[in-house]
Amino acid sequence: MPLGIVVRRSPGVTRWVRWIWRPVAVLPGAGPATGTELRREGDTIEHHAATVTLTLWAADAEAYLVNLSDRDPSIYVVLRNEGNEAPGVLLATASPYEAQDYDDNGEDVVEKVPMPAGLIAWVRDYAHAHHQDEKFIKRRRDRARVDLHEDGIGDARIRQAADVYRAPRPAQRRQTQ
Template identity: 60%
Template structure:
């Protein structure tokens, strides 16, 4: 197991439906918890209590890659260690299915990249203690600290020449900032 480059685990996503807070949105949908090692499911009702309903919406594959260990450490060191669940509004083909769950990532960098898009919804869902231990073990196995090397400045003096000032078609040294083609009598007064 020491030579593994990637690691995968199926993880179920529990989505909670609550009544909407405005008259324009009937329901509020939000992923609230994870089920590590879950089997396949498709919007299976787990709990119903009045208007509150929790669904096992989908089981996604959580993949870890050894080149992303720094991003996993950032996610693990967060106040509440979380994975990022990427979703989008489901097509109108199936009634009662509001969201299409696309992927799940433990990489803080990848999660934030998806959050920059307006085409998808990204939610942070807290990791279970077992999932934290599973990711931490992978990071401990593969993470290598990068040593910071400060760049040394050149000793070349760049302030001795005034490159790019003015237009070379203008002959007078005092008029280097004047636009070519404008003469003094053409200026607006």
């Protein structure tokens, strides 16, 4: 589904950061982004920054259900600074697990944007249609006795089998005359 990303540009609070860019809304079924200004309040501007494709995968159905069970189901928007002033929209996802992967790299900015009601219904229908419960299989302990053979214990320079953990003594020097 094409998903328009609305980004808000507001003035920074320090002299080192001139602008703060933050995604604030999504537009399901949006057309191509033209940078259209949607709202302006003083120096703060909201504009349609990009249109990305929201792709749902059957393997991520559990992640979508986790997102939908949250108090505020969200779309996670990933922004990447590409060297210019405004960061680019890399992707939008409904999977919190995928968003966490992008958040862990430390270079991308991941923001939660509230999911509109129609999009919630679309994601919920997809997740319920493709979710498969995995049967829990208890792991059983292997009954093989691995403690019967001691390989690699102690110092190989010690011939005495009584104490394999003692340190070797320095070699005694012979006195020659």
